[in-house]
Amino acid sequence: MVAATRQSAPPGFMVPVDIEPSSPGAQRFEANPPGFMATLPTHTLNTLNDYKEYFITEMKHPTFAQSVIAEWWATTLFLFFLILSCLPGANDGQEVFRIGIVAGLTIAILVYAFYAVSGGNINPAVSLGLALSGRMTAPRACFYIAAQIVGAITGTAMAKAVSPRAFDLGKGGMNALQTLDVDLESIAITEGQAFFAEVMGSMLLVLAVLFCTDTARSIEHPHMTALIPLEIGFVVLLAHVAMIPIDGCGINPARSIGSAAIYGSLVHLWIFVWGPVVGACFAALIYRLIFAPTEVFNEYFKPENVMARASKGLRTLSGQDRGSN
Numbered sequence: 001m002v003a004a005t006r007q008s009a010p011p012g013f014m015v016p017v018d019i020e021p022s023s024p025g026a027q028r029f030e031a032n033p034p035g036f037m038a039t040l041p042t043h044t045l046n047t048l049n050d051y052k053e054y055f056i057t058e059m060k061h062p063t064f065a066q067s068v069i070a071e072w073w074a075t076t077l078f079l080f081f082l083i084l085s086c087l088p089g090a091n092d093g094q095e096v097f098r099i100g101i102v103a104g105l106t107i108a109i110l111v112y113a114f115y116a117v118s119g120g121n122i123n124p125a126v127s128l129g130l131a132l133s134g135r136m137t138a139p140r141a142c143f144y145i146a147a148q149i150v151g152a153i154t155g156t157a158m159a160k161a162v163s164p165r166a167f168d169l170g171k172g173g174m175n176a177l178q179t180l181d182v183d184l185e186s187i188a189i190t191e192g193q194a195f196f197a198e199v200m201g202s203m204l205l206v207l208a209v210l211f212c213t214d215t216a217r218s219i220e221h222p223h224m225t226a227l228i229p230l231e232i233g234f235v236v237l238l239a240h241v242a243m244i245p246i247d248g249c250g251i252n253p254a255r256s257i258g259s260a261a262i263y264g265s266l267v268h269l270w271i272f273v274w275g276p277v278v279g280a281c282f283a284a285l286i287y288r289l290i291f292a293p294t295e296v297f298n299e300y301f302k303p304e305n306v307m308a309r310a311s312k313g314l315r316t317l318s319g320q321d322r323g324s325n
């Protein structure tokens with residue numbers, strides 16, 4: 001028998017449901033597409049069967065495929081318009097602002113359009129951050145990331161089809177280390193500096209997403225839900241205006257992979273893939289330490305609970321070892 005009290009939540013978030021204990025970790029989350037968790041999960045998955053059951057249930061959800069397709073198409077549209085804005089190739093102040101406006105407005109519009117379907121991630125770093133913070137299930141995050149990468153390649157190819165020559169002259173809108181001209185002195189941005197910028201920009205973006213989509217805060221301040229797309233769009237605009245002079249502004253591994261795949265160059269690609277990944281990890285950590293529900297966090301990390309989980313894991317491994325001998 002399920003005793004559930006559902007709280008109002010933005011579309012696509014999970015709220016806790018208590019299930020009568022029948023196996024270890026009996027408390028679960030009832031999936032309400034597109035598969036976000038309202039807060040840190042309070043359940044535990046103690047066995048391989050628990051994980052298998054949970055993941056299969058997630059992927060069998062009737063809207064799972066729909067949300068994955070939505071992520072593919074949203075990322076396709078984002079890359080199409082973003083790459084078109086990069087085609088001229090001139091790196092002056094007007095272009096920096098123009099690309100930032102296109103990126104920010106496109107993200108805001110797409111989040112408005114796809115938020116109720118898939119959550120409007122449109123960025124592997126965002127999906128990773130949601131998964132690491134306990135706000136999205138692992139299988140959904142993996143499928144989203146794959147769909148976003150395919151969508152980025154599709155969108156970049158569509159942009160190239162508009163003007164192949166301009167695409168080649170603009171180097172496919174690829175991210176690249178820039179040179180700053182300061183007082184008649186040229187200062188070349190190093191790989192380490194670009195990597196640090198990508199970490200910080202991605203951390204800001206993912207942290208903004210985690211904070212503004214937190215269900216508890218949305219319930220306390222209902223107006224925040226309506227402003228989610230604008231907040232995310234402004235963060236993307238800010239990052240592009242600040243970082244285009246540094247490295248062209250990646251903060252989205254799918255965006256960088258799409259340009260690299262269609263243009264045919266892997267130069268410095270690792271910076272624009274791993275920088276956002278590290279930034280997403282930091283954002284998830286900060287969210288857990290600062291913004292996550294204190295009682296859930298404290299309960300999970302109580303020394304006695306940590307030791308109990310560790311002891312159970314060791315006993316499980318010992319039992320498996322004896323069974324294999």
